[in-house]
Amino acid sequence: MNDSFNGKNGKVKVMYVRSEDDNKDRDQKSRPEGKGRQGERGGRQGRSAQDGDRRNDRRGGQGRSQENDRSRRPAGASRSEGRSEGRNEGPYDRSPWKTVSRAPNEEDKPDHGGIAGKSFIDPEQLRRQRAEETRVYGENACQALFASRPDAIVRAWFVQSVTPRFREALRWMAANRKAYHVVDDEELAKASGTEHHGGVCFLIKKRNGLDAATYLKTAADTDCVLALEDVGNPHNLGGIMRTCAHFGVKGLMVQDASMLESGAAVRTAEGGAEHIQAIDADGFDGALDEFRRAGYIIVTTSSHKGTTPLTKASLPKKMVLVLGQERDGLSETVMQKGDLSLSIGGTGQVESLNVSVATGILLAEWWRQNA
Secondary structure (H helix, E strand, C coil): CCCEEECCCCCEEECCCCCHHHHHHHHHHHCCCCCCHHHHHHHHHHHHHHHHHHHHHHHHHHHHHHHHHHHHCCCCCCHHHHHHCCCCCCCCCCCCCCCCCCCCCHHHCCCCCCCCCCCCCCHHHHHHHHHHEEEEECHHHHHHHHHHCHHHEEEEEEEHHHHHHHHHHHHHHHHCCCEEEEECHHHHHHHHCCCCCCCEEEEEECCCCECHHHHHCCCCCCEEEEEEECCCCHHHHHHHHHHHHHCCCCEEEECCHHHHHCHHHHHHHCCHHHHCEEEECCCHHHHHHHHHHCCCEEEEECCCCCCEEHHHCCCCCEEEEEEEECCCECCHHHHHCCCEEEECCCCCCCCCCCHHHHHHHHHHHHHHHHC
């Protein structure tokens, strides 16, 4: 028998078993010297004789059972072979604690009908799925997304405190078998990839950008399209989308439409991203020419190269407003495409304005003149 085992708390418990010799020593120490020893010796002898008789009887019975077993076993069969055939040799043979030794055999492997324990996921399919999906977060951004395109939602995570304000979204997702989870802040930070999740995160299918020809089919008579060259900061993009939604700009031309679907950009837009349609233009030259042929005026901006102050400019009803990154501004090629070049006046104490701030100033003036 084992004299130790591991308990639930990880500690080792040890059991000490007292042997018969220890019991005899204890009895001898506790028995008084002197009288009664002869009587005790006689009693022990009597009991020993009775025990011997009982042991002889058991031996005789066991001998007879062994002889019967040997007579029933075929010649040449051993005792272990008889047990392996299923015969009951006694109470110990019926014990479930038996050791079976056998050589490894390939046939012993279970057959699951061709179904493996681990499912195989095509890496190419996984990369394609990740490229088609993105995570957006922030309460206003997710509310606006659910209101405009709920079918794009694949999965959702919420903290308990925001669920009352997303009651309709939760009811819709349950009815349409969309998975959602109510989690704590730490789990939501893992799911969204940021601590600034605002209590909610949606996994959604990305929108594809339109080409210039498709956008022009539904363009209004009064329309301003914003074109951004080499602007990739998600917070700037989010602020620009919010400004565009405020001043009624519906088309936003970028070199990679997926940038407008990033979680940081959509959250910064505070719902404005749902009112903007991305126009995918890998190269600006062809797209700008196409808008010009459709009657749009190409307006470029530069803090140093702009020839017309914004305060003196007459902004057309249909125009494409082109802005570049803060450090280098617009490239020379795009500047030459402009029909009108604007500058925003100021003190000159800083080299230029943030691109998001400059967008707000320019669109506010276009809205004032053409609203």
